[in-house]
Amino acid sequence: MRLALLLGALLMATSANAEAPRWSIAIHGGAGTMNRESMTPAQQAEYGAALAMARDAGVKVLAAGGSALDAVEAAIVLLEDDPKFNAGRGAVFTYNGTNELDASIMDGSTRAAGSVAAATHTRNPIRLARAVMEDSPHVFLSGPGADEFSREQGLEQVDPDWFATPERWRQLEELKAKKLGWYDVDLKYGTVGAVAVDQKGHVAAGTSTGGLTGKRWGRIGDSPVIGAGTYADDRACAVSATGAGEYFIRAGVAHEICARMRMKGETAQDAADAVIAEVGALGGSGGVIVAAPDGSTAFAFNTPGMYRARADSSGLRETGIFAGD
Numbered sequence: 001m002r003l004a005l006l007l008g009a010l011l012m013a014t015s016a017n018a019e020a021p022r023w024s025i026a027i028h029g030g031a032g033t034m035n036r037e038s039m040t041p042a043q044q045a046e047y048g049a050a051l052a053m054a055r056d057a058g059v060k061v062l063a064a065g066g067s068a069l070d071a072v073e074a075a076i077v078l079l080e081d082d083p084k085f086n087a088g089r090g091a092v093f094t095y096n097g098t099n100e101l102d103a104s105i106m107d108g109s110t111r112a113a114g115s116v117a118a119a120t121h122t123r124n125p126i127r128l129a130r131a132v133m134e135d136s137p138h139v140f141l142s143g144p145g146a147d148e149f150s151r152e153q154g155l156e157q158v159d160p161d162w163f164a165t166p167e168r169w170r171q172l173e174e175l176k177a178k179k180l181g182w183y184d185v186d187l188k189y190g191t192v193g194a195v196a197v198d199q200k201g202h203v204a205a206g207t208s209t210g211g212l213t214g215k216r217w218g219r220i221g222d223s224p225v226i227g228a229g230t231y232a233d234d235r236a237c238a239v240s241a242t243g244a245g246e247y248f249i250r251a252g253v254a255h256e257i258c259a260r261m262r263m264k265g266e267t268a269q270d271a272a273d274a275v276i277a278e279v280g281a282l283g284g285s286g287g288v289i290v291a292a293p294d295g296s297t298a299f300a301f302n303t304p305g306m307y308r309a310r311a312d313s314s315g316l317r318e319t320g321i322f323a324g325d
Contacts, residue, residue, distance in 0.1 A: 021120045022295030022313045023062040027075050029085045029285040029307030036322060046086060048319045051309040054078040055319070058196055059311050068196040068204035068238070069107055069130070074205050075304040076103075076126040079192035083165045083224050085307075086190025088124060091163045095102035101162040101210055101283025102224040103129040108203035108232035108293075117142040117222040123156040126208045129224070131155060137233055139226065143218075156285045163210070175214045191223050191232070195291040201314075203291055204288025205230050205238035206256070212245075221245025227255035236262040237271075242306065243286010247279050257290060273302035284315045 029051055036044075046254035052201040058071035065139050080088025091099045104115035114133025117140070131153045132141050141149055151157060191209035198204075207230045209223040221230035222245035226274045229245065231254035232238035239254035248254075253275055268290040276288060280302045287301025289308065297310050301323070309319040319325075 002202040016058070021224075022165045022197070023199050024291055024295045024297050024310065024312035024316075025055060025058040025062060025071055025075065026050065026193065026196075026289040026291055026299070026310040027058070027194040027241065027308065028086040028242055028287065028289045029079060029080070029192050029297075031285070031303040032190075032302045032308035033303060034267055034305040034321060037052050040320070043316045044321060047286055047307055050079075050082050050084055051307055052317075054082075054194075055311055057243075058194060060192050062196060062198055063313070065199055068202050070200040071196040071198065072105065072194040072204045072206040073126055073130060074191055075194040075211055077124050080124050080126060085192050086168075086210045087208040088143040089163055090165050090168065090190075092153060092168050092190070093164070094255055095172075095176075095216045096212070097172065099160060099209070100215075100218075101125040101163070101294075102220060103206070104209040104224045104226060104227060104230040105133060105206040106204065106232040106238070107133070108234040108238055109206070111233060113139050113226045113230075114228060115140040115230075117145040117220045117224045118218060119143075119146045119150065120160055120244045121147050121157045123158045123162065125154055126206050129206070140224065142220075153321045159227040168213070191229070191242035193242060193289060195238040195240050195289050195297070196233070197238070197291050197295050201234070201293045202236055203232050203233040203238035203293055205240045205242045205291075207242075208241075222248035222253070225249055227252050229254060231255045231258050233258050233262070236292050237268055237292045239272075239288055239290050241286060241288045243279070243301075243303070245282025246286040247282050248286060250282060251275065251279050251284075253272070253279060253288060257288065260291065268296050268298040269300070272298045276300045276302050
């Protein structure tokens with residue numbers, strides 16, 4: 001009798017563990033035309049190490065029982081501080097030679113969200129987006145108002161020179177000299193983002209960017225637009241996007257993926273693939289990362305590469321740059 005009871009308790013415990021949500025995290029550092037021929041092995045290693053470091057910052061939060069929101073913020077802060085990526089330090093220049101920063105974050109457990117556009121002094125725009133979500137009655141702030149709110153919240157302020165790098169200035173000068181049009185010189189959409197699922201099964205997403213090289217007239221892309229570049233809903237998934245923002249806005253990419261998963265029962269991978277195909281049919285390019293409450297993650301992109309990494313509680317640890325990695 002005692003043996004039967006012990007076996008029963010063991011089976012119940014095993015079943016409970018099997019049903020417990022896994023934690024997971026996925027990050028991206030932008031999609032675009034990068035290829036093996038144009039990047040040296042040393043450059044590839046540098047990007048891989050930077051992605052792994054940001055991913056592991058989120059892993060540390062999740063493995064300790066922290067929230068998906070905290071994990072997303074921790075990962076993105078490191079990417080914003082790394083001049084290799086087009087977010088925070090290393091952001092691209094507008095046509096007029098300034099850096100305008102956009103970011104958004106969303107909590108899947110409540111669908112609370114915060115966004116900022118054209119911020120100019122906050123060292124980590126993702127922290128400003130979170131402050132908008134948690135400490136203001138609004139969802140979306142822009143320009144001088146976003147900067148004013150940031151100062152009122154006591155977030156770290158920096159001189160605009162903090163964001164500038166010689167390489168981004170070179171890219172702007174090249175665009176102007178060659179009259180290349182509206183998009184980045186190398187068509188590398190250097191947005192950064194993260195999605196995560198915590199041990200409680202809650203999801204969160206965040207995205208941060210400097211936009212497009214040479215952008216004009218206060219242009220804003222999809223990154224700070226809830227439902228386009230960022231979305232999170234515990235009933236479906238969390239999504240962060242990177243690419244030609246005008247197309248991602250028109251397709252409502254992030255929300256569309258979540259809607260397909262919730263209403264049609266599609267997997268994260270199937271929904272992401274279908275929506276990126278729709279973006280391609282419209283003429284746009286880019287990619288997404290997705291995390292579902294069951295701990296599954298997905299990448300989808302229609303460009304030659306996307307800087308990306310992921311990890312979960314089962315021991316998965318991956319980084320990639322090119323299609324096929």
